[in-house]
Amino acid sequence: MKASIDFKRQGDKQNSAFFEEWLGRLLEDRDRQGLTENIGRIDALMITVEPGHSAAYVHELCLMTPYNYLVTLETDQHSTHILRIDMNAPDVLVREVKDPNLHGIFRSLNEVYPVGAKRPNSRYMGEVFQVKNLHEVREVQKNREVRFFNQEQVRHLELPGNMAIVKPSPYTHNIVGYWERPDDDIRVYSLGVSSIRDDMQVAFEQAKVLREQLGLEQLLLPIDHLATRVYSQNRELAILEYLTLSSYYYWGSYDIPDQNSSTNVTKSVHYENVLNSPAKVFTAANHPYFCNHLIGQPSPTEAFVRNFGPRLHHIAVGVQDGHTHDQINIDYVVDALRNCGQKFLLQVIGSEQEGLKQIFSSASEHSSLIIEYVQRFGGFQGFFTKENVADLTAAAGADETLRSLDAEARA
Secondary structure, rough: OHHHHHHOOEEOOOOOOOHHHHHHHHHHHHHHHOHHHHEEEEEEEEEEOEEEEEOHHHHHHHOOOOOEEEEEOOOEEEEEEEOOOOOOOOOOEEEOOOOOOOOOOOHHHHHHOOHHHHHOOOOEEEEEEEEEOOOHHHHHHHHHOOOOOHHHHHHHHHHOOOEEEEOOOOOOOOEEEEOOOOOOOOOOOOOOOOEEEEHHHHHHHHHEEEHHOOOOOOOOEEEEEEEEEEHHHHHHHHHHHHHHHHHHHEEEEEEEEEEEEEEEEEEEOOOOOOOOOOOOEEEEOOOHHHHHHHHOOOOOOHHHHHHHEEEEEEEEEEOOOOOOOOOEEEHHHHHHHHOOOOOOOOOOEEEOOEEEEEEEEOOOOOOOOOEEEEOOOOOOOOOOEEEEHHHHHHHHHHHHHHHHHHHHOOO
């Protein structure tokens, strides 16, 4: 297996001497301890929504992505709805709180932020990694001072009992889970009572029929990347921590000075194609908020984090390369969804000549997450272009929903 530090570096962002030293040390230690080989792909994503919002969110996801509703796992205080494409792409677990007054650790991560508190149960929780030997991963990570929820805490939180779950990151507020699953075994979550809920099935079937009628079924691909926003001072720490917890490598970072930010990419050492295990992206401001009045630049990333807290900002879905009805596929997808009432933050940016086209949807009222669509053309070798990222960052900062919430938070 290729050493984790030996992947070619991309980008133009200058990192600190601290980052460069500890990047090498941490990745070499991870390889030596056997963690890189033991920890595989991202197998599942966990998202929590407000009570009463899960059917609408399942409909939204099953229309805008290739996901299908599989089953619901019922526990005392949560309904967890499993969405799946196939065993080559991660599941999405949509977790709905039954009691709006239920308080817990994940809700508390929202409540200290002015906009996050308005939807206290709505947040992305984190990723679950497939591992070869769960006991070995847990013991090695514990020896590296990684802290896990104990089994009683996992039971109390009503999370799957066949997982080892790391406590929320101080830098991203996300959790990371591990579970042992051979490649030829189907994913089965040790959680609650399994049922096919009528409301979920109806929401899914309506979305799937519309998805097929619009001609999106063959155009939408699995998740391309997951993008988290963090505070400026935590950029390097968030990256290093994620590399400590995963089997990902540091692909590189690009500076986006016009938006006072940088975009930082990590990718799986095991899969060259991100559709097999999504890239994990970290976006952070170049300067903290209290410098804004002196530098005279926008700071959409820092504003988002100050209002929502560190958290996932968007999920990017791939679009099949090619054309449909004389349109580039991503243009066709966006036009079809716009005609159904879906809002987007800007026009599709990029071009076939540049090798890449992208767009952001408006933020979901159910999860606060944005869906990005990305189409790469032919032999495009990069992950993104700086120009596209600058435009997307600016558009996200201009989102009327977030701007109005920001203005309310300032009042």
